[in-house]
Amino acid sequence: MSTNGQTNGHDATSGPPATVGEWAPKTDFNYEVTDDGVHWEHNARVYEWDGDEGEVGPEHPELEAALFGPPEERGGHGINFAAIAEIKVEQVGVTKVDPVRSFDTAGLHPAMLKNVQLAGYRVPTPIQMWCIPAILQGHDLIAIAQTGSGKTAAYLIPILSRLMGKAKQLAAPRPTAQDFREGSARPVTAEPLVVIVCPARELAVQIFNEARKFCYRSMLRPCVVYGGGPLRDQIAQLQRGCDVLIASPGRLVDFMERPGVLSLRRVKYMVIDEADEMLDDGWRDGFTKIMSGGEQDEGDVKYMMFSATFPAAARQLAKEYLTDNHVRLQVGRIGSTHSNIKQDVIFVARELKQDAVFDMLTTMPPQRTIIFVNSKHAADQLDDFLFNKNLPCTSMHGDRTQREREDAMRSFRAGTTPILITTGVTARGIDVRNVMHVINYDLPSMEHGGIQEYIHRIGRTGRIGYEGRATSFYNERDEGIAPLLTMTLLETKQEVPDFLSGFVPEGGAQAPLVFDDDSDDEGNANGTSNDASASGWGTDAPQGGHQPISEAW
Ligand code: AMP
Numbered sequence: 001m002s003t004n005g006q007t008n009g010h011d012a013t014s015g016p017p018a019t020v021g022e023w024a025p026k027t028d029f030n031y032e033v034t035d036d037g038v039h040w041e042h043n044a045r046v047y048e049w050d051g052d053e054g055e056v057g058p059e060h061p062e063l064e065a066a067l068f069g070p071p072e073e074r075g076g077h078g079i080n081f082a083a084i085a086e087i088k089v090e091q092v093g094v095t096k097v098d099p100v101r102s103f104d105t106a107g108l109h110p111a112m113l114k115n116v117q118l119a120g121y122r123v124p125t126p127i128q129m130w131c132i133p134a135i136l137q138g139h140d141l142i143a144i145a146q147t148g149s150g151k152t153a154a155y156l157i158p159i160l161s162r163l164m165g166k167a168k169q170l171a172a173p174r175p176t177a178q179d180f181r182e183g184s185a186r187p188v189t190a191e192p193l194v195v196i197v198c199p200a201r202e203l204a205v206q207i208f209n210e211a212r213k214f215c216y217r218s219m220l221r222p223c224v225v226y227g228g229g230p231l232r233d234q235i236a237q238l239q240r241g242c243d244v245l246i247a248s249p250g251r252l253v254d255f256m257e258r259p260g261v262l263s264l265r266r267v268k269y270m271v272i273d274e275a276d277e278m279l280d281d282g283w284r285d286g287f288t289k290i291m292s293g294g295e296q297d298e299g300d301v302k303y304m305m306f307s308a309t310f311p312a313a314a315r316q317l318a319k320e321y322l323t324d325n326h327v328r329l330q331v332g333r334i335g336s337t338h339s340n341i342k343q344d345v346i347f348v349a350r351e352l353k354q355d356a357v358f359d360m361l362t363t364m365p366p367q368r369t370i371i372f373v374n375s376k377h378a379a380d381q382l383d384d385f386l387f388n389k390n391l392p393c394t395s396m397h398g399d400r401t402q403r404e405r406e407d408a409m410r411s412f413r414a415g416t417t418p419i420l421i422t423t424g425v426t427a428r429g430i431d432v433r434n435v436m437h438v439i440n441y442d443l444p445s446m447e448h449g450g451i452q453e454y455i456h457r458i459g460r461t462g463r464i465g466y467e468g469r470a471t472s473f474y475n476e477r478d479e480g481i482a483p484l485l486t487m488t489l490l491e492t493k494q495e496v497p498d499f500l501s502g503f504v505p506e507g508g509a510q511a512p513l514v515f516d517d518d519s520d521d522e523g524n525a526n527g528t529s530n531d532a533s534a535s536g537w538g539t540d541a542p543q544g545g546h547q548p549i550s551e552a553w
Helices: 061-068 081-085 110-118 126-136 152-165 176-184 201-214 229-236 249-256 281-291 311-319 350-363 374-389 401-413 449-457 476-491 498-503
Strands: 089-091 141-144 193-195 222-226 244-248 271-272 301-306 327-331 341-347 368-373 393-396 419-423 435-440 468-474
Touching: 061 110, 061 201, 061 393, 089 126, 110 152, 110 201, 126 141, 126 152, 126 341, 141 152, 152 201, 152 271, 176 193, 193 249, 201 401, 222 249, 229 249, 244 249, 244 281, 249 281, 281 311, 301 311, 341 350, 341 476, 350 374, 368 374, 368 449, 374 393, 393 401, 393 468, 401 419, 401 498, 435 449, 449 468, 449 476, 468 476, 476 498
Parallel strands: 141 301, 141 327, 193 244, 193 271, 222 244, 271 301, 341 468, 368 419, 368 435, 393 419, 435 468
Antiparallel strands: 089 327
């Protein structure tokens, strides 16, 4: 509960309606709207297959515009392809594939190729160059990759492309759109062909939005389910038929246990995205249930895992379910993908942080900004403070309802409130175009994510090939993270401020950067982050461990 008047709502009567700096006047936000259904992201429109003939349905210009957005804002717009091309991909497993350099020659289904063009994707990103052929050739896959690399499309494009030609034979029966219009539709059990499991609700919605684009004009019907959204609504969507299901693990298991709602018996592709965020001992049983939920014959289900690191639990799961000859990709190296983000660390005493952030916001040109804090209370407080100073802000944290989070995200995305104050966990996976500035009002502590969390956070800006800026407030309470922060600054060729100079390792930037990450891998992680393997395969609870993500489920 925010103290600024209403539940995360801003009191319209407080303060003069002035502008601050060049920021637009604050916009009031009403969470009292109750036209349920319309605003829930899981109810977003999808292509409704109505035909019996062929594999590709008719065009639907209005839906097309809604799915893909205005032409000038589609995929390739503003992207710095030189920066993308620099992201290195290494194949580290025994099975190798040849990369594809263009979508045209990748062997995609014509309807998929058309959707890729509509999305404005002109050139595959490096992870797509390898993932697309690997998946089209029918391999299982593990990829160490982060949000921002284009990984969602890297699995959606080939998986959906392969299914497009076969949807008629494979997909479960479902009511037609016509039946729905007439009200004669009978509900069915959802029997998806593709299941994508991911940790955070916001990320699930983002994947769903990508899936809605790539399923356009196909028989494949995407759905998303996640904790916090209304059960009845989500079940109603499933009962219309579901071929591609994006789900958070808790809600997925819940639905699997309800009779007649969801069966995994037809699953052909199982994708575990951001695996390191989900797999801990507490979720072992849940994942065993998910991974073997369909009880298909061995080899019938293709498994794909994407993760920023590969902790022991993820490796164990991979060992149990993936074929021995799966493709292993290492995409980029943790710091190197962030060289397009200008990072500043400035010393700010604790009691001056509010003033500092206000001064910073009002002296910079208005731009979409995410401010990270370390507690729900701090998020509420800062939201109040900035709002009362007439800055267009909103906030989000684990105590907000799902509805409130979606409203906050929508308002941030639309630019109505271009300043978003959030805790790190809640913001996991957020992909909003044109986030120009990330401010670490509080730096993550070593107990809650450490440098890994810092890297995740600053990665919200500078998304594929865009320039971004990250500013972090530092004071003596942040000494725990100082050594790794300094190394990250060196590694990403940033200036090290004087107050951190004591943490520069002997030999300066030339010295190999040794991360203390208690590796226990199957052989190739050596704890040296100059080596492409260091960030990944064997890193358990990297640099301070992960924050529990239970609040996101
Ligand atoms: P992801 O890493 O999956 O979160 O993707 C980050 C962003 O890049 C998303 O907004 C995608 O729509 C966009 N994107 C992915 N692949 C491409 C591509 N080949 N060309 C242009 N934009 C892309």
